[in-house]
Amino acid sequence: MPYSKEEKAAIWLDSFGLDYAKKAGLIALAGSPYEFVRRFAFFRTAAEAAAGEEACARMERALSEEGYLRGLLEGYARRGIVCVAYPSPQYPEALRQIPDPPLVLYCRGNVALLGERKFAVVGSRRTPAPELAAAERFSAALSAHFAVVSGLADGGDTAALRGALPSGRAISVRAYGFGHVYPECNAPLLETIIQGGLAVTEYLPGEGPRKYRFLERNRLIAGLSEGVLVVSGGMRSGTRSTAERAFSYGRDVFAFPYPLGVEYGAGCNDLIKQYAKLTDDLVDIFEVFGINLTETAQEPLSAPERAVLNALRGGAAHIAEIAQKSGLAPHELTPVLTLLEMKGRVVSCGGNRYAPV
Numbered sequence: 001m002p003y004s005k006e007e008k009a010a011i012w013l014d015s016f017g018l019d020y021a022k023k024a025g026l027i028a029l030a031g032s033p034y035e036f037v038r039r040f041a042f043f044r045t046a047a048e049a050a051a052g053e054e055a056c057a058r059m060e061r062a063l064s065e066e067g068y069l070r071g072l073l074e075g076y077a078r079r080g081i082v083c084v085a086y087p088s089p090q091y092p093e094a095l096r097q098i099p100d101p102p103l104v105l106y107c108r109g110n111v112a113l114l115g116e117r118k119f120a121v122v123g124s125r126r127t128p129a130p131e132l133a134a135a136e137r138f139s140a141a142l143s144a145h146f147a148v149v150s151g152l153a154d155g156g157d158t159a160a161l162r163g164a165l166p167s168g169r170a171i172s173v174r175a176y177g178f179g180h181v182y183p184e185c186n187a188p189l190l191e192t193i194i195q196g197g198l199a200v201t202e203y204l205p206g207e208g209p210r211k212y213r214f215l216e217r218n219r220l221i222a223g224l225s226e227g228v229l230v231v232s233g234g235m236r237s238g239t240r241s242t243a244e245r246a247f248s249y250g251r252d253v254f255a256f257p258y259p260l261g262v263e264y265g266a267g268c269n270d271l272i273k274q275y276a277k278l279t280d281d282l283v284d285i286f287e288v289f290g291i292n293l294t295e296t297a298q299e300p301l302s303a304p305e306r307a308v309l310n311a312l313r314g315g316a317a318h319i320a321e322i323a324q325k326s327g328l329a330p331h332e333l334t335p336v337l338t339l340l341e342m343k344g345r346v347v348s349c350g351g352n353r354y355a356p357v
Contacts, residue, residue: 013103014204029047097223108199109199120228120242124232127159127231131156135160139161148171150170161193171199172193175209176210218241230254255277308322316354
């Protein structure tokens with residue numbers, strides 16, 4: 001795609017792998033990426049103080065190399081990467097509001113999703129089965145009104161993305177460059193997202209996953225979104241850091257509640273104690289954003305189906321307990337439970353146990 005001179009300058013400056021503070025310091029010297037590049041010789045001494053001699057030497061070599069920028073842009077194009085730089089009109093306005101916005105977003109997929117309303121759904125790798133099903137269902141409903149933003153981790157993030165993918169409004173924010181996939185088991189999911197949604201990162205293609213980068217990435221998930229739903233997480237989890245960032249940015253935070261003693265829900269419960277909105281129904285989210293959600297949006301339930309859901313109000317139960325509470329014979333329950341699973345209202349927990357979604 002064609003880039004303006006300011007966009008090209010930002011992409012050039014970003015190619016040296018400097019951290020946010022150093023890039024911001026260099027831009028501050030000249031007032032814009034383009035002016036810094038154009039007058040590099042003038043700012044050379046001050047640039048060394050801001051970014052270091054080694055970085056400035058690399059920039060100097062790149063400026064003397066006639067095809068450096070052209071080769072950079074052609075390399076991105078070959079990989080299917082579109083660069084959305086801070087000076088670009090496509091750059092999300094919400095990210096401009098955070099304290100440390102990335103200079104360039106490297107994108108594969110439908111870049112137009114950056115211009116839509118966005119809502120984040122995040123969860124732990126060890127999210128329980130009922131909450132995974134609920135995350136997928138919530139995400140599917142949210143995708144009718146928002147592009148759904150998440151990471152790419154197995155568990156809660158994967159469920160959120162799968163829920164949004166049928167609408168074409170799934171955005172995966174990666175903590176590493178497009179030369180890597182982590183976890184490798186989600187490589188097929190990533191390709192599906194690129195084909196039917198959007199994958200985005202602030203990292204150069206060769207930059208691999210590092211622990212600190214996941215925390216850096218979480219600020220982008222929070223910053224892009226109008227709200228964040230935390231479906232699971234421990235007291236010191238990555239999902240909690242996303243929620244904390246979102247709260248500090250003035251975003252609405254929502255969280256699934258958990259029973260006592262559930263380790264991977266302790267973070268959710270603690271967030272609810274502090275500032276998150278307890279969320280066990282889509283209405284809890286939609287009413288905050290003025291979105292109407294009526295019962296007609298769900299498939300109608302038969303009398304046996306309603307009886308089973310009433311029997312599961314207390315949480316997961318064995319099929320024998322469900323039969324006793326619902327008044328249905330065990331042989332009558334199997335088709336009813338199957339239909340409820342297809343409608344996304346219950347989930348199998350294994351061992352003939354079922355839980356409501």
